[in-house]
Amino acid sequence: MPGKFADAPIDDYLPQNGNRGYRVSRYELTLAYRVASNRLSGRADITAVTTAAQPRFALDLAQSLHVTKVFVNGAKVGKYTHQRGKLVVTPRQRIPAGGVLAISVHYSGAPKPVRGQWGEVGWEELTEGALVASQPNGAASWFPCDDHPSSKASYRISITTDTPYYALANGALIAKQTKASQTTWVYEQTEPMSSYLATIQIGPYRKHRIAGPGTVPMHAVLPPRLRIDFDHDFARQPRMMAVFTERFGPYPFEAYTVVVTDDELEIPIEAQGISIFGANHCDGRRGAERLVAHELAHQWFGNSLTLRRWRDIWLHEGFACYAEWIWSEAAGGPTADQLARAARHGLSRLPQDIVVGDPGARDMFDDRVYKRGALTLHAVRLELGDDQFFTLLREWTKRYRHASVTTEEFTDLAGHYSASALRPLWDAWLRTDRLPELPSAKR
Incomplete structure (x- = not known):
């Protein structure tokens, strides 16, 4: 892979994913899928704006899919390469920074999950149908994309499949048409979406x-x-x-x-x-x-507010884990404080060799990140009190609605709701591997 694409990773946790030189605003995917043979054929129309003038542009696309034609700004491209999960396209004419980059890719193949250190992610065959589960880097298993969570765009997904099956994709169903043994379902996702959150579900539903x-x-x-x-x-x-x-x-x-x-x-x-x-x-x-x-x-936490870097995975999983405790409390089960103290006791018996704010790629889906992330939020709640804590969460989701977020943005915002400095709390819970004690519950 040429140096421009290999030497400057977008994210150290997934150095092969994401691409420089452009910003996607929209994907239009026109797909046809045969359930019995697991055969996918498609056209991806990608609208982007260039952020730098460069001779080539790369997209993430798994090698299980075969590219047949590529167009850039309406002109067929004679030169492209598809190697090691990167489709690299050379436009016929140089595009200046700030210019329109409209790429159309025609492709087909038998989609299969992307294999990595977290197992297999992406397009997966079911006994009768298919599902897509792409976190963190499986989107390229079924369409060419800028496969990094900081790259958000709107989507239109059209999927044609065998008529007995129900096909679901993100957004609102805007059209459905049956012809003979095939039905086409068209979905429009207007809110910005990261590629790993795009999905298709097909089954006897x-x-x-x-x-x-x-x-x-x-x-x-x-x-x-x-x-x-x-x-x-x-x-x-x-x-x-x-x-x-x-x-x-x-x-x-x-x-x-x-x-x-x-x-x-x-x-x-x-x-x-x-x-x-x-x-x-x-x-x-x-x-x-x-x-x-x-x-x-x-x-809320992951799909509307999406991390900018995978090191901040606690912003997704810690918040979703804490929501479990909030629901238990609201539903008359154990309180969040009871569940937090039980979780801390359980964690105290496990190795304390993980830093929640930067766990490393291998451990970013470790259950300790989920639980310690939730405990971090409970520690903040005990420090701020319920009124301020939930006001903070509502402001967090409002200010960064449909945006990319970082830990620093959350900790900065939280500082506005505390009379005392919160840095010792962040250092203890997010930046060191030793498990802190939870503060006493305030009466």
Whole structure:
């Protein structure tokens, strides 16, 4: 790979992902998928503005997909390379900084997950259908993109697949057309979205509305056989939405959809405006309600407010974990303080060799980051008191709605809500590996 693309990583945690020289504003994906053969063909129309004048531009795209044609600003490109997960395009004419970069890529292949140190992420075949779970770098498994969370854009996703199946993507369904054995579903995602949060879900599903109070439309997409258990297990989700809206501020998207696959999944998955659960999370006993709260909270913390660098993963997972405790408290279960102290006790028996504010790529999805991130927030809550703490969270989600965020921005904002300096708290909880003691609960 030429030095310009290899020598200056966007993010040290994923040095091969993300690209310099342009800023994407929109993706329009026109896709066709054959379920039985796992065959994907597509065209990606990418609208961007150049940030530097350079001879070549790179996109992330997995090698399992074969590129057949590339156009830049309407002209067919004669020279492009696709190696080691990078599609590098050389426009016929040099584009100045601030110029329009419209890239159209035609491609096809048998999509498969991207393999990395966190396992396999991206496009995944199910027993009957497919799902996409791309965190942190799996978007390139199904479309060419600038695959880094700081790169946010609007999307239009058109997916044509076999008619018996339901196809879901991010945003609002704006068109649906059936011709013979194929149905085309077109979705528009207007709010800016990171590439790893883009998703497609295909399966033997039916869609129904989740009834409940509140103004946020909530839907379920799942196999009919799971409907009865779902209606019990997810029954408190509208109340959960009300609690989080009060604590965190307005829900940041137009609607919220839960998908339950016909297969079992090891863990639930969040996408923008969508959460995906396995059939094993629908057990008729509300056994996964903690995870239901966690995934819903990601719509604020992770999907609307998205980290700029992966080192700040606690801004997603620590907040979503703390939302589990907030829900327990609101639902009449153990209080957040009780759960925090139990979590700290559990962590005290584990190795204390992780720094929450910069855990390293290998450990960024370690459960200790989740729990210690949540404990950091509880320590802030004990320091500020409930009124100031939740005012801080609402201001955080309002100020940075649909934006990219850093730990420094959160700690700076929190400082405005405290009469005393918070730096000792941040140093103890985010910047050292030794597990601090929780302050006493204020009466």
